[in-house]
Amino acid sequence: MSDEGAGREAQIASGLSAVRERIAAACHGAGRATHEVRLVVVTKTFPASDVRILAALGCTDVGENRDQEARAKRAELGPAADAVRWHMIGQLQRNKARSVAQWADVVESVDRVELAEALSRAAVSVGRRLDALVQVSLDARPDAGRGGADPLQVPALARAMAALPGLRLAGVMAVAPHPGDPDEAFARLAEVAQGLRPLVDGELVVSAGMSDDLEQAVAHGATQVRIGGAILGNRSALG
Numbered sequence: 001m002s003d004e005g006a007g008r009e010a011q012i013a014s015g016l017s018a019v020r021e022r023i024a025a026a027c028h029g030a031g032r033a034t035h036e037v038r039l040v041v042v043t044k045t046f047p048a049s050d051v052r053i054l055a056a057l058g059c060t061d062v063g064e065n066r067d068q069e070a071r072a073k074r075a076e077l078g079p080a081a082d083a084v085r086w087h088m089i090g091q092l093q094r095n096k097a098r099s100v101a102q103w104a105d106v107v108e109s110v111d112r113v114e115l116a117e118a119l120s121r122a123a124v125s126v127g128r129r130l131d132a133l134v135q136v137s138l139d140a141r142p143d144a145g146r147g148g149a150d151p152l153q154v155p156a157l158a159r160a161m162a163a164l165p166g167l168r169l170a171g172v173m174a175v176a177p178h179p180g181d182p183d184e185a186f187a188r189l190a191e192v193a194q195g196l197r198p199l200v201d202g203e204l205v206v207s208a209g210m211s212d213d214l215e216q217a218v219a220h221g222a223t224q225v226r227i228g229g230a231i232l233g234n235r236s237a238l239g
């Protein structure tokens, strides 16, 4: 590996171990086992070579928020890309469903029935079944533009998703509103998640917590955190 590559690997390894320690401490504080919380490393804006490094360091899941960028990275890595599960975590237009169904293993940002139906059709047409999370809006005004279903609409959306052949309903995802109280937001998410319990086979995924608020998310029962900056460094303003 080049000096540059080795430097990047050391940098990522150090961010990763710091975040793993934070997760372990948060689990300990909440009386939970560390293995109850899965780490999704958010690789948006970072190159495919970082995904390769992450996989070599034992990471099992990566998150991306743009269809084109993610599809290109997965293609660039070839068969090596299959070492990790690819999560779509960004807002998604229905006309991208066909493309996303080819590279994503998990779609975390399903917030309306039409999108769920388009993803299911696309997945079936390529012989796949996608894990799907309902993105829940925790904004006081659910129209703030970040996406996510109003908590009141989540039960109906979840029932619709559970009935679609190309999706496997797995749980919920949310981003804590800023400004706002993350504890309040994640407590609300935990309540909404419980409503899905009867519809989900196996583990009920609660995807919550980012670089700045993973401790609060874990305290409120998150089973999955999505961490970018704290592992990979600062993104450009666009990220």
Ligand SMILES: *Cc1c(COP(=O)(O)O)cnc(C)c1O
Binding pocket: 042, 044, 065, 089, 090, 175, 209, 210, 211, 212, 226, 227, 228, 229, 230, 239
């Ligand atoms: C970018 C992003 C993250 C990661 O955020 P960091 O602050 O870099 O940890 C998590 N979730 C979603 C939905 C994102 O868009």
